Every structure is written in structure tokens, then in C-alpha cells.
Amino acid sequence: MTDHTADHAARRRIVALGASLFERGYSVGSAGNLSVRTDTGYLMTPTNASLGRLEEDELAVLDHDWQHVDGPRPSKEVVMHRAMYRARPESAAMVHLHSTYVTAVSCLPAGEDPVIPPLTPYFVMRLGGEVPVVPYFRPGAAEMLDDIRTAGERCRAVILANHGSLVAGASLEDAVNAAEELEASAQLAFLLHDRPVRELTAEEIAELR
Template sequence: MSPAEIRAREAIADAGRMLADRGLAHGTAGNISIRLDDGLLVTPTNSALGSLDPSRIAKIDFEGVHLGGDPPSKEGFMHIASYARRVQDAAVVHLHCAHSVAVSCLDGLDPQAPIPPITAYYAMKVGGLTLLPYFRPGDPALADAVAAVDPARHAILLANHGPIVSGKSLDAAVGAIEELEETARIFLLLGGRAVRALTPDQLADLAAAFPS
């Protein structure tokens, strides 16, 4: 096992513990992965993110073949689809955090903007968010749906399920999904009242000032 793989395993365990400590991961819900040169590391099926053993994290190739560690998450294919769509990204985080899941259950959302750009940091860290229709957990058809999302977008909300966010690093993916969850909480606090979202000019100004 290479030093890079050992560091990646430890980083996944650290991130899982931090997300659990912050109340963003509960039970055995959610999964994390990091892309390697020869495949990806993904949290094992039925594992609690707050108590991961780095040595037991699953390793799979880019076709989903299990190479080592415990059996991978049944949603490993969703991570593979994310990396195929966003070739520049190195990590994916999928959670069932409460406020994002609550938003994903609302009826009548705009699939291309289920949460409007109500704060600058949401626009900067999350950007565009795509809402996908419901698929049962582990449904292979979800991979095709994820793969078809605009590659300019790194954040997806799965209806009645939760968010999946990729990033150029694990820290970036974690930071973005935390910002998504906080904005979902604010969105719910607004309770359906009229929202003064950032204008296209304001969004363009942010993009120019803080290029990704």
C-alpha cells in the first residue's frame, strides 16, 4: 500500500469522524470516497462514518470491482459516476443530513435550482445545485442519472434521499456539503416566504472575485 493510499484512508476516517461529531452523519447513513490513480477508496457498506477503521475502507477499481478492504458501499457506483462526470475532482461526499434531506422531500422544487442562491457563500462553495428524481438506494439507474448532470455542477440533491457533492479535494467536498446543509437549514427557516435571492449580476461579481 502506497503512502498516498495510507494518507487517503486516514483522511476519510478523519472526515467521517468530523462529520459525525458535527451531527451531519448518523447511524450507517452516507459514504465518502477518494480517487486514487488505480481506483478509489470508498467507505464500506453498513459502516458508521464516525468510527471508520482506515485499514478496512474498501478499495474498488473504476468498474466497481472490489480490490480490497471490507465490502464497499452499495452506492459505490454513484461515486464512480461522479468521477467520470467531474474528471477534475478527487473526492466525493454523500450524506443524509437532516435539512438537505428535508428540502429534497419538498414538492414543486425547480430541478435546476431547488435552493435559490440566498447567500454569497452558498453561491461560492456550492454554486448550481441539481435535483434528481427519487431512486431507491442502491439502484444502478442512479449512476446514469448522476452521469447525465451538467459537469459544471459539483453538487446534486437526490430526491427523498440527500446530497452528493464532489470536490478537488476531500476538504473542498466536505466544506461544500457543510455549506449546502447550512443553506438548506436557512431555506427551511424562511418557511416558503418570498426570498430575495442574489441577482445574476451579483452572482457574476462573486464568480469574478472568487474563481473556482
């Protein structure tokens, strides 16, 4: 078995946070995937793996060029992770979820208004106050790379049409916190649908940023 001593802490975090997301309903079945940048490349959850049943020594290992070098095959969503790391080279981790409210929002028709308005300071502080929607692509399709990279250069989180979300973070914990905030914000958007709301003003958003 390969010596994974150097990335043991990262493996432990992936397993623990994946289980936490699964147990709280942020992913079901084998939906969703996580990745972490390491000194030698990337660790990623395997294809068809449940976030609730990950094993530390059963994660996919990729080098800096995204070539699979050890462990089980990585998730087919490796394309969008790669695109987001390219868009945000300072990021150390990515979280992709099919959480209920974000996925519901992702199925709404495209419009001029943001699908999730800036209602709370935490939406601004953790997500920047804007989360763009990337057009639909078949999961794993190489064609999504440019659209995700363009959207990712603007914002640390994107909504994938008819699919879910992809969130970048300075650490896996940071990415998970932001993904959870995105789900809570999407839930608020649904609860307040067709009701008059007070959105944060441009001045308030600027102050938070």
C-alpha cells in the first residue's frame, strides 16, 4: 500500500467533513464530491463514492497535471474541479454538492435578477454577495471547463444549472462552510419567494466586502 503519511491530515478531513455533510442531508447516495490540493497534487473522492462512507486509504490521488496516479478512479466531476482551481489558484479545496435548495434554485429558468439575492451579511462575507449560474452540461463533460473557469474568476461559488453547486475555499473547512451558507441562502430565497424583502444595499455590501 502506498505511504500516505504526508497527506494523512487531509485524508482525515475529507472523510470527517464528507460524513458530516452526508449525515446532515447535504448529499445523498453517491452525489457530491470533495477535493483538496496537496504538495504533490490533489486528493479527490472516488467515482460513485458516498460522502458518508469514505475511507482514508481509498481516495483518488492526482498529480499537479490532474493525472490519476494512485487509489481508485476520481469522480467524473474532475473537470469542473480543475476548472475552478485554475480560476482561483489561491484555493486549497473544492466542494461540489447536490443540496436540496441550491439544486432547486439551479432548476429555475435563467433571468436577469440573481437567483439568490443578497439578504444576509454572511452570504456576502462567505460568498461575495453574488453566485453566478453556469449553463447546463452533462456531468463530467469537458465542455464545461471554460464556462466554470470564467464564472469562477468572478466568484468563489457557482451554481450549476439543473445540477447543484461548486464552492472553492482556502481550506476544506472554509469551502464546506461556504457551501453550507449557500444552501441556507437558497432556502431563504425559496421561503421568501414573492414576498417583499429588504435586500442589503450596495453600500452595505461594499462595507462587508
